Amino acid sequence: MLSFRSELHSNMRSFTVAAAFAALAVANPLPQEIDWAAVDALAPIPTVTIPIVDVSAQASTVAYEPSAAATSIAAAVKASGVDSDAPTGLKARGAAICKPQPLGAGPAPKEDTPEAFLAYPEFSTKANAASTPSGYYNTFKDLKASNNAYGYMGYTVLSEYSTDICASKCDAIEGCAAFNLYYERDPTVNPNDQSCANPPSTTNIKCVFWGGPVNGENAKNAGQWRKDFHVVIAGSNGYVSNKIVTPPGCTTPVYLGNAAINAPFDCNGKDTYLGVRIFQKGPFDISKCAAACEAQADYARAHPPANGGEIKTCQFFNTYMLMKNGSPVGQYCSMYSASWGSSYGTNYGQYRGSDKYSVEWSYISSNSSSPNPACKPKA
Template sequence: MRTTLLISALAGLAAAAPHPQKIDFDEVLGEPTPTQTGPSVDAVSDPVDYNAAVAAASASAAVIADLSSGPSKRDVVELQTVEKRGDCAKQPDGYGPKPTTDTVEAFEAFQTFHNTANTAPTPQGYSLSFKDLSASVNANSYMGLYTFKTYDTIKCQQLCDSVDLCTAFNIYFERDPTVDPGTSCPNPPSFTNIKCTLWGSGVTKEAAVNDGQYRNDFHVVIAGSNGYTKDNPPSPIDGYDGPTRFGGAINAPLNAAGKNTYMGVKYFPGLYDAGKCAAACSANTAYNSRHPRADGTYDKCIFFNAYLLSKNNVADGTYCSLYTQQWGKPYDTNFGQYRGSDYYSVSSSYGFTVKA
């Protein structure tokens, strides 16, 4: 899908009226989505390896490729390949409590899990998004997994705070097999792992959809699942003033000179990363400078609005709207739109302006 950007050669054609700034579903739905939306079923560790600088470089290359009508370079997270051997190999120890009766029903009903989740402290700077669910989060913004010896929301919060762009975590009890289930060891005894997953967006009850999987004939289930989200702005970006917080997405009118300042949109499925929008803004200006109008002028990206786009309250990706001048309140009026029965909402909307 070619990025919806108005390059210099076409800008004059669009000057008579503002380009629609509602959500561009052609752009959103035309991007490939991340293939890993949570940890694999047998993972006990999946450290975060997201590199913001590499992601920004990839975003810049994708914009230039799109504007040049060449093949786009996509920033897609690849799913780790896990060999399902079923060889009865001993699995890493689980340290969580477990019911005396080793069944799925007993695990799900075990009161210790529910008591622990319901009394767990909410870390400072975070809000409780959901509590004591029987499912864990799956979303495009997955960052990594850690396994604990205790159900420790503060430790999970500290891991999130130590990682750039982490804005939420999900902690839960999981029923896992003691050995890798196979034909020689069908439905082995279980133990309890306590897992902490990190996310590059807020987590919601609607995103907690992983309510159990099978490893051969062994049923993995989840209990005591809590989600926590921190409300903090994106980090400052070199070369830009901001971030400036908005209530919704910018929907700018014609400027005082009667000109359209909207340059277009770039969308990045995955975690929320305003740095990708900055890369898109700079790349668009660089491209236009190399392809000016006949009179030598070209459009410069001066301002961008970055926000998290969610589908039915599940984080989807970073939406970047680019402009040739700065905008702010009271033009932050787009809070979301329906596409059929699906509702796409706007959150974490911030503006950045190129430094003078």
């Protein structure tokens, strides 16, 4: 079970800095704003380029092991507060000239042009008629762009436009939280030479897996050019899982949607907010926040306040996707010494200049053995 023992600096700048675990200081001003210092310390999440279907690799998935991720986070936090996640990437393969590519199973317009592909009515008909799989909710339909979401988990090519098949494949991937299903206009040969710069097209039906929510705002990939061949997308639908795993020792997570906790001072005038950690690697995983909370507790117990002051322990957390103008910043994890109900989920994000920071896929959970309900302030 998670002991959730923790004392954090209440004006914590970021758990990515080694000095994150100082003694409890002045309470944060209310309402709780996004921790801008923590956000500013982050590098932008790179935009994922989903591979064009290749004869040597028609499908690929990204492996994720939740327990290993939690262990890694805990070890890093206990050591120094520095996030030790290392960047990963795919190495480019050498390619033969004008190599034939797999033929897709999707329909195609009579006129083989990107404009005709985008206007082809059958794509819209299929997308709008698609059912929402059990355990998922639909976030958009029939767009002409695919997602650049959080936590790319790979893709596969389907033999039919089926949300149920795509969902079943997502369910089989550890960490998959959402999928994007669409038609893609691809070249029949690799257009890597002037002799095949604009070959005939084929229609692939792509099922792309993500570790965070997909929505209309992060559907920003409208295709790409390969030599003179224009890859375009149509009939793009997005679906997000409504299933979430409960970490050991935690209460069943409560879904707050696009709201985050904004906890007031308690009835004794004390601030229960402890601090924040932001994750940028791997899929959205509530156990990361739980593991960080416990690890912070271990650190705090090992480094009690020199003045003998109260050691506040983390009993409750709120984790969600923080978005900037619709694109993911990272998985935000706020920790508290007392549990607050969903009625305190009143923070829907904020503007910073012209940039809109919003909350998505927000969950709260408490220590199941010692939730420490907050002493609510008097009206």
